[in-house]
Amino acid sequence: MVDEQIILSAQQVNLWFGSKQILKNIDISFAKNSVTALIGPSGCGKSTLLRSFNRMHDLSPDARVEGQFLLDKQNLYAKDMSVTQLRRRVGMVFQKANPFPKSIYENINYGLKINGVPKSERDAIIEGALKESYIWDEVKDELNKPATRLSGGQQQRLCIARTVALRPEVILMDEPCSALDPLSTLKIEELIIKLKKDYTIIIVTHNMQQAQRVADKTVFMYMGEIIESGNTHDIFNNPNKELTNNYVKGKFG
Amino acid sequence: MKRLSPFIEWGTLLFCTGIVCFFLFVILYDIISRGAPSLSWEFVSSQPTNGMTKGGILPAILGTVLVTLTTAAVATPFGISCAIYLNEYAVDSWLTRLTRACIRNLSGVPSIIYGLFGLALFVQGLKMGTSLLSAGFTLGLLSLPYIITTTEEALRRIPASTREAALAVGATQFESIRDVVLPTALPGILTGVVLTLSRAAGETAPIMFTGVAFYINSPAGYLNQEFMSLPYHLYMLSTQHQSIEVVRPLAYGTALVLILVVFLLNITAFYIRYKHSKNGG
Numbered sequence: 136m137v138d139e140q141i142i143l144s145a146q147q148v149n150l151w152f153g154s155k156q157i158l159k160n161i162d163i164s165f166a167k168n169s170v171t172a173l174i175g176p177s178g179c180g181k182s183t184l185l186r187s188f189n190r191m192h193d194l195s196p197d198a199r200v201e202g203q204f205l206l207d208k209q210n211l212y213a214k215d216m217s218v219t220q221l222r223r224r225v226g227m228v229f230q231k232a233n234p235f236p237k238s239i240y241e242n243i244n245y246g247l248k249i250n251g252v253p254k255s256e257r258d259a260i261i262e263g264a265l266k267e268s269y270i271w272d273e274v275k276d277e278l279n280k281p282a283t284r285l286s287g288g289q290q291q292r293l294c295i296a297r298t299v300a301l302r303p304e305v306i307l308m309d310e311p312c313s314a315l316d317p318l319s320t321l322k323i324e325e326l327i328i329k330l331k332k333d334y335t336i337i338i339v340t341h342n343m344q345q346a347q348r349v350a351d352k353t354v355f356m357y358m359g360e361i362i363e364s365g366n367t368h369d370i371f372n373n374p375n376k377e378l379t380n381n382y383v384k385g386k387f388g
Numbered sequence: 389m390k391r392l393s394p395f396i397e398w399g400t401l402l403f404c405t406g407i408v409c410f411f412l413f414v415i416l417y418d419i420i421s422r423g424a425p426s427l428s429w430e431f432v433s434s435q436p437t438n439g440m441t442k443g444g445i446l447p448a449i450l451g452t453v454l455v456t457l458t459t460a461a462v463a464t465p466f467g468i469s470c471a472i473y474l475n476e477y478a479v480d481s482w483l484t485r486l487t488r489a490c491i492r493n494l495s496g497v498p499s500i501i502y503g504l505f506g507l508a509l510f511v512q513g514l515k516m517g518t519s520l521l522s523a524g525f526t527l528g529l530l531s532l533p534y535i536i537t538t539t540e541e542a543l544r545r546i547p548a549s550t551r552e553a554a555l556a557v558g559a560t561q562f563e564s565i566r567d568v569v570l571p572t573a574l575p576g577i578l579t580g581v582v583l584t585l586s587r588a589a590g591e592t593a594p595i596m597f598t599g600v601a602f603y604i605n606s607p608a609g610y611l612n613q614e615f616m617s618l619p620y621h622l623y624m625l626s627t628q629h630q631s632i633e634v635v636r637p638l639a640y641g642t643a644l645v646l647i648l649v650v651f652l653l654n655i656t657a658f659y660i661r662y663k664h665s666k667n668g669g
Contacts (some may be wrong), residue, residue, distance in 0.1 A: 191552065194561070196479050223558040233549040236572050245567065246557030297557060 139166040142335050143188065143225075143305050148202030150183060152195070157183045159359045161202070165305070165352075170327060170336045172350035172367065174343060176388035180359040181339045185307050188337070189225040190218050207304070223250055226298035230310040232290035234282035234297075239274050242282045242293055243300045250301060264300035268292045269326055288319025295326065299334070306330065308338040312345065324349050343383060347371055355379045416647075423644030426637040432645065436603065440625065441634050445642055447604060451520070451615035452649060455599075456589045458524025458611070459531055464581055466528075467535030474536070475543040476565055495533035500593040502530045507597040521611045523599030527588045534587070538580025542573040575664035579657045586653035590646060592619040602628075618646040 144164035150157050158180050165171050173181040183192075190211065192198040204211035211221060223246075234242050243261045252260065261278075265271040270292040274285070282293055291311055298306055308327070312320040327336060327349045340346050346353055347367055354364040355374075363370060363379045374380045382388050430444055437443035478484040506526030516522045546569050554564035570577075592600075601614040602624045625639035626632070 189556065191555070194555075219558040219560055222556055227552075227556040229549055229552065229556075231549055233547075233553040235550070235553060235568055245554075246559075249563055249567070250558050294553075301557060 139169070141165065142167040142207060143337075144205045145184075145188070146203045146205075148184075148187070148200070148204070150180075150187060150192070150201070151199045153197045157359055158187075161361055163354060163361060163364065165335055165337060167335050168331055168333070169351045170331050170338060170349050171352040171354060172346035173337065173339045173354050173356060174341075174346050174382075175356035175362075176382070177341075179356040181356050182309055184356070185309055185337060185339050186227075188305070188307055189222050189227055191227070193218060219250075223301050224303055225305045225307060226301060226303035227307045228291070228294050228298055228309065228311045231314050232287060232294050234285070234290050234293050236281070236283055238279045239282050239285070239293060240278040243297050246297055246301050260300055264296040265293075267299050267330070268296035269322065270296060286319070288315050288322060291315060291319070291323060292326065295323075295330075299330065303334065305335045305337065308336065310339050310341060313341060320345070343371070343385075355382060357382070419640060419643050419647060422637070423640035423642075426641035427644060431641055440603070440629060440638070441631065445616075445618070445621060445638075445645065448616040448618045448621040448642065449645065449649070451600070451617040452589055452619070452646075455520055455524050455527060455595065455615065455617060456585055458520060459527040459588050460581070460585055462525055462528030463531040463535050463584070467532050467581075468539050468577060470532075471536045471539035471543060472565060472570075475540045476561070476569070491533045491536055495537065498593075499530060499591055502526055503594040503597045505529070506594060511598055517612065518597070518599045518601075518614055519612045520599055520615045523595040523615070526594045526598045527591060530591065530594055531584045531588050534584040535581055538584065539573075539577045542576030542580065543569065545576065546572050575660050578660050582653055582657040582660070586650045586657075589653065590619050590650055592623055595620065618642055618649065622646060 141164045146162050148158055148161035161184060163184075173185060175181050186192060187200055188204065188206075188211070192200060200212065206221070206224065209216065235245060237245065240261060243264055244257055247257050247260060262271065262275075265274065270289060273289060274280075274293075282290065285293060295306075295311075312323050315323065324345065327338065330336060338346075338349065350367045352364065353367040353370040355362045355370060355378075357378060363374055363376050370379060371383050374383065432444055432449060433446055434444035435446060474484060474487065478487075503526065506522060506529070510516045510522040510525050511518055516525075550572060551564050551569060554568040555561070559567065595617060599614055600617050600620040602616070602620070604614055604616055606613065622639055622642045625635045625642060629635050
């Protein structure tokens with residue numbers, strides 16, 4: 136793919152928590168409308184890297200980020216970049232489904248409201264987002280029910296609906312299926328593949344089969360560094376590095 | 389020995405629980421059995437007459453309710469704001485640690501000291517006189533550390549992922565606190581506030597110098613005037629009255645009403661928590 140368009144990239148990224156360096160010399164870029172999986176053993180920095188793309192570290196006083204992050208040629212950490220605008224453009228789905236303790240309707244409405252979407256347009260957007268996340272048929276008759284009463288898988292799809300309602304350019308997913316049963320996981324994975332048409336997705340996962348099922352590109356990280364990245368098929372079947380091979384074959388991690 | 393030890397452990401715990409409950413029941417039995425006969429609609433709805441030997445305690449009930457409301461109006465906004473700042477905004481530094489230590493120490497200050505402080509600051513310094521307002525402010529100061537501590541605990545129970553959910557859809561930190569964190573923590577905060585107020589309602593020492601009176605002629609309810617209150621009325625009837633034996637039934641009646649008021653507030657707190665746990669959020 137020669138003509139692929141880079142939407143998000145990070146260059147020469149170093150990140151510290153206090154005096155401990157978590158990310159070392161990260162160089163990475165993400166093509167538009169692709170799914171990229173970040174894999175690696177626990178503590179390798181993949182979630183930390185993911186969370187630096189929507190500046191989730193801003194509220195940790197001891198986090199220090201160095202390097203250049205570009206979203207469509209705009210610097211994410213520039214002084215004139217509004218962090219709330221940025222988070223609208225780079226949405227996030229978390230490891231544990233975290234719907235607001237409000238109704239299903241209000242869960243999606245909230246993000247629209249604080250981002251200034253006119254009230255008259257919201258109903259249509261909410262319905263669209265729920266349909267896009269394949270949860271509309273299950274909840275259309277009880278939009279006023281508390282979101283916490285939904286099952287874990289439904290909650291996670293609601294969280295995805297909440298994210299896509301804002302029409303982000305990139306969606307970050309931090310192990311979105313790690314707390315779900317296989318059936319719910321399957322639904323989310325199908326959803327991810329369908330969402331690729333409109334969004335760029337970066338997914339952190341512990342599950343190597345999942346990476347192979349959903350991702351076009353895979354990035355293997357170890358001890359805060361990117362060891363190898365490339366097409367998913369190559370990473371899993373003929374990696375260049377011995378370390379990658381050992382990890383994807385399950386010899387450690 | 390090994391077979392015996394569960395029985396010893398169990399027995400010790402049961403014994404301790406029994407002792408505690410025993411005293412509670414003795415006190416309750418004593419007050420109810422001796423206070424119930426003087427309880428009547430007239431008792432809670434009329435003025436005291438004949439030098440307190442006849443009539444009711446309506447002004448004292450009204451005074452207690454009003455001073456508690458004033459306390460709430462003073463302590464709740466300051467206490468909750470302070471807790472939000474400490475838990476959500478303040479970074480962990482020597483200054484915030486010192487502030488927390490001060491708040492903890494404040495909750496250990498004897499209530500009579502608050503009374504003297506209120507006398508010096510509100511009654512004399514700010515020229516508010518001995519009044520419902522001075523007493524409310526003094527009780528407000530007394531309640532602040534408890535409200536701050538319980539609110540902070542309620543806020544700390546909200547997981548980081550809930551805050552991040554709001555941030556991730558583009559909320560500012562303030563919006564995330566206002567729209568998601570506070571509503572989620574509200575039942576916990578309210579429980580703490582109500583329990584604190586129920587304690588303040590029963591206090592005597594802080595209001596003794598700042599506004600309470602044994603008897604007022606005018607109707608209760610003026611913020612700039614002295615007021616009657618249940619705990620102080622009880623104290624006067626049982627120790628300071630010239631014919632203590634005559635008013636003893638009235639004293640027990642007052643004690644029972646005071647306990648009922650505090651009990652009602654506690655029930656409210658439990659109801660809030662119960663409703664919250666049922667909603668499962």
